[in-house]
Amino acid sequence: MSKHLLDHFAVQLDALKQQGNLRQFTHNRQQGRYITINHQKMLNLASNDYLGLASDLQLREQFFDETPNDQRWMSASSSRLLTGNFPEYEQLEASLSQVFHGRSALLFNSGYHMNIGILPALADSKTLILADKLIHASMIDGIRLSTAKYVRYRHNDLAHLTQLLQKYHEDDAFERIIVVTESIFSMDGDETDLAELVQIKKQFSKVLLYVDEAHAIGVRGEQGLGCAEQYNVIDDIDLLVGTFGKAMASIGGYLICHPIIRDYLINAMRPLIFSTAQPPICVAWTEFIFKKVLVFKDQRQHLQQISQNLQQAVQSKGFDCPSTSHIVPVIIGESAQTVAKAQVLQNAGFYIMPVRPPTVPKDSSRLRISLTAQIHPSDLDQLVTLL
Ligand SMILES: *Cc1c(COP(=O)(O)O)cnc(C)c1O
Numbered sequence: 001m002s003k004h005l006l007d008h009f010a011v012q013l014d015a016l017k018q019q020g021n022l023r024q025f026t027h028n029r030q031q032g033r034y035i036t037i038n039h040q041k042m043l044n045l046a047s048n049d050y051l052g053l054a055s056d057l058q059l060r061e062q063f064f065d066e067t068p069n070d071q072r073w074m075s076a077s078s079s080r081l082l083t084g085n086f087p088e089y090e091q092l093e094a095s096l097s098q099v100f101h102g103r104s105a106l107l108f109n110s111g112y113h114m115n116i117g118i119l120p121a122l123a124d125s126k127t128l129i130l131a132d133k134l135i136h137a138s139m140i141d142g143i144r145l146s147t148a149k150y151v152r153y154r155h156n157d158l159a160h161l162t163q164l165l166q167k168y169h170e171d172d173a174f175e176r177i178i179v180v181t182e183s184i185f186s187m188d189g190d191e192t193d194l195a196e197l198v199q200i201k202k203q204f205s206k207v208l209l210y211v212d213e214a215h216a217i218g219v220r221g222e223q224g225l226g227c228a229e230q231y232n233v234i235d236d237i238d239l240l241v242g243t244f245g246k247a248m249a250s251i252g253g254y255l256i257c258h259p260i261i262r263d264y265l266i267n268a269m270r271p272l273i274f275s276t277a278q279p280p281i282c283v284a285w286t287e288f289i290f291k292k293v294l295v296f297k298d299q300r301q302h303l304q305q306i307s308q309n310l311q312q313a314v315q316s317k318g319f320d321c322p323s324t325s326h327i328v329p330v331i332i333g334e335s336a337q338t339v340a341k342a343q344v345l346q347n348a349g350f351y352i353m354p355v356r357p358p359t360v361p362k363d364s365s366r367l368r369i370s371l372t373a374q375i376h377p378s379d380l381d382q383l384v385t386l387l
Contacts, residue, residue, distance in 0.1 A: 019335060020335035020336035020338075020339050020356065021335055021356050021357060026038070030044065030055060031055070032055055032374065033052065033055070033372065033374040033375055033379075035047075035351050037346075037351070040346070040349075041349070042346060042349050042350055042351035043349060043350050043351060043375070043379055043383075044351050044372075045350055045351055045352045045369045045370060045371070045375075045383075046351050046352060046353040046368070046369075046370060047370060047372055048215075048245065048246035048247070048370065049246070049247070049249060049372055050215075050218060050219050050246055050247040050303060050326055050370070050371075050372050050373065051218055051219070051247045051249070051293065051296060051299045051300075051303070051372065051373045052299070052372045052373045052374035053247070053248070053249035053289060053292070053293075054249035055374070056249075059249075059288075059289070059292070062288075063284075063285055063288050066288070067281070067284060071280075071281075071284065072281050073086060073088075073279060073280035073281055074279050074281055075276070075279050076276055076277040076278060076279060076280060077276065078276055078277070079272070079273060079274065079275060079276060079277055080272070080277045081266070081273055084276065084277040085277070086277075086280040086283070088280040088281075088283035088284045088287065089107055089277065089280075089283055091283075091287060092105075092107060092283055092286055092287045092290070093105040093106065093107060095287060095290060095291070096254055096256065096290075097256075099223060099225060099294065100225065100234055100240070100256045101234050101235055103234070103235070103240075103256050103257065103258070104256070104257055104258060104259040104261070104262040105254055105255065105256055105257075105262075106254065106255045106257070106262045106265060106266070106272075107252055107253070107254055107278075107283070108252060108253035108254070108255070108271065108272060109251075109252060109253070109271070109275055109277065109278050110243070110245065110251060110252060110253055111138060111212075111214055111241075111242075111243030111245060111252075111253040112138045112141075112253075113253060113271040113272070113275065114138075114241055114243070114253030114254075114255065114271075115136065115138035115139045115141070115142045115212065115241070115253075116138055116141045116142045116145060116271060117142065117265075117269040117270060117271035117272055118142065118210075118239065118241070118255060118265065118269060119139070119142035119143055119145070119146050119148070119178070119180070119210070120142060120145040120146040120147075120269075120270070121264070121265055121268040121269040121270070122146075122178065122208075122239075122261070122264075122265075122268075123143075123146040123147070123148035123176075123178055124146075124147055124148065125147045125148065125149075126173070126174060126175040126176065127146070127148040127149075127174065127175070127176045127177070127178060128148060128149050128150075128151065128168055128171075128174040128176070128177045128178070129143050129146070129148045129149070129150045129151070129177075129178050129179075129180055130151055130152075130153055130161060130164055130165070130168075130177060130178070130179050130180070131143060131150065131151075131152050131153070131179075131180040131181070132152070132153060132155055132156065132180065132181040132182070132185075132192070133152045133153065133154055133155040134155045134156075134182075134185055134187065134188065135180055135181060135182060135212070136182060136186055136212065136214070137359075139180055139210075139212065143180070148178070149174075151164060151168075155185075155188075156185075156190060156192060158192075158193065158196055158197060158200060161179065161197075161200065162200055165177065165179075165200070165203075165204050165207065169204050169206060169207075174206065175206065176206055176207075176208060177204065177206045177207045177208070178207075178208045178209075178210050178239075179197070179201065179207055179208070179209050179210065180210045180212075181197070181209075181210070181211055181212070182211070182212045182213075182214065182215070183211055183212070183213045183215070183216045183220075183226060183227035183228070184213075184215040184216045184219075184220070184227065184325045184327065185215070185327075186214070186215055186327065187327075187329065187355060187359065187360050187366070187368065188322040188323060188327075188329055189322065189323030189324065189325045189326070189327030189328055189329060190322040190323060190324055190325070191216075191227060191324050191325060192211070192227075194211065194227050194228060194231045194233050194237070195231045195232075195233060197209065197211075198233045198236040198237070201236070202236075208238040208239060209236070209237045209238050209239065210237075210238070210239040210241070211227075211228065211237045211239070211240055211241070212241050212242065213226035213227060213228065213240065213241065213242035214241075214242055214243040214245075214246060215246060215325065215326075215327060216230075216242070216325075217242040217243070217244075217246070217247060217248060218246070218247025218248050218293045218296075218300075219247050219300060219303060219325075219326060220300070222297070223293075223294045223295075224247070224293045224294060224296065224300060226240075226242060228240055234256070237256075238257065238258070238261075239255060239256075239257055239261070240255070240256040240257070241253060241254065241255050241256075242254055244286045244289075244290075247293070248286060248289050248290065248293060249289050250282060250285050250286040250289055251278065251282055251286075252278055252282065252283070252286055299373035300373075302373050303326050303371060303372070303373045304326075305377075306326075306371055306375055306377055306380070307323075307325060307326040307328065307371055309377060309380070310328050310369065310371065310380060310384075311323050311324070311328055313380070313384040313387075314328060314330055314384075314387065317384070317387045319331060319387070326370060326371040326372075327368065327369075327370050327371075328368075328369045328370075328371065329355075329366040329367065329368050329369070330366055330367040330369065330387060331364055331365075331366040332365055332366055332367065333363050333364065333365060334363065334365060335354075335356045335357070335365045337365075338354040338355075338356065338365035338366060338367065339354045339356075339365075341354070341367060342354040342367055344386065345367070345383065345386055348382065348383075348386055349382075350382075350383050350386075352367050352368070352369055353367075353368055354366070354367060354368075355367075355368045
């Protein structure tokens with residue numbers, strides 16, 4: 001590549017650096033609730049391993065003891081529609097279906113695949129998508145890949161959503177309206193009132209609800225099935241999706257839906273059709289963890305307790321704290337200042353990542369603290385003082 005061609009990219013990297021928005025990989029080693037970066041051992045407050053299962057060595061050992069070598073398939077070698085439909089997928093889908101009230105379940109390689117695949121498959125030019133302003137990038141990308149018209153409503157503002165529904169529902173140009181949201185939001189740690197959302201949906205016959213529970217699966221509800229279980233609306237969310245890469249300590253995405261939607265997606269969803277399915281051993285691990293998570297009530301309760309304590313502490317320090325969950329942002333505003341504050345906390349032994357635009361809106365850079373069930377209440381005392 002000539003210098004002239006490279007310069008174009010180098011200039012843009014420099015600009016990111018100037019703005020304090022340059023992203024880089026770090027060398028990470030993890031052990032229990034700690035992470036070591038450049039020889040510094042810190043309490044890991046940036047993990048999505050919300051129940052502490054990914055770092056649990058006993059679980060890992062038990063899984064491998066129970067899984068004989070001839071079942072340790074490290075590759076599916078094709079899409080499920082060719083030769084890759086191993087029994088592990090059908091077993092996990094059956095388990096999901098059973099706990100989610102007999103509804104159909106469909107697996108995906110990742111949450112990202114799921115969200116960039118489902119919407120383009122379902123939403124055509126006669127579809128309107130109404131999406132919360134702060135949905136995850138994967139859903140935005142899914143919307144962009146679809147041919148639907150797209151309108152955003154103000155974050156978590158169901159009155160605004162209702163206004164838009166009143167405006168568009170009578171429009172003959174649209175045969176379907178898909179309302180897209182998360183239950184717990186990744187950046188503010190706040191949550192949608194799913195019971196209210198379902199009530200609104202019931203007033204509009206063209207509406208389908210699409211709810212992403214990436215941060216709630218494993219963490220909320222009696223059995224850890226997410227906010228939909230907690231608020232008793234599992235049967236009312238048409239497209240209930242979530243991921244296994246966070247609290248479930250594995251990898252992949254799932255959809256709970258009507259069997260006709262499942263059959264349709266198998267025929268229309270490109271990331272499902274044209275990508276090699278997950279290694280069966282990963283799916284077996286997801287199943288193993290999923291069964292455990294159903295009964296890990298103590299971990300869920302502990303996580304909720306330390307989350308409430310931290311939310312209150314952050315508020316008492318004078319920060320706005322929208323969070324009602326284990327994701328607790330400390331919103332600072334300016335990027336460079338946020339990066340500097342994160343550095344101070346890291347030096348003190350707390351691994352907290354700064355989150356900057358474009359991940360969050362301009363001037364809302366923040367420290368994003370994510371708690372896991374492995375953290376002890378006393379671990380956070382010094383952190384609160386330093387804030
Ligand atoms: C993490 C996340 C995803 C992506 O899931 P992966 O399995 O990591 O690809 C999708 N949606 C939301 C809301 C997420 O937070």
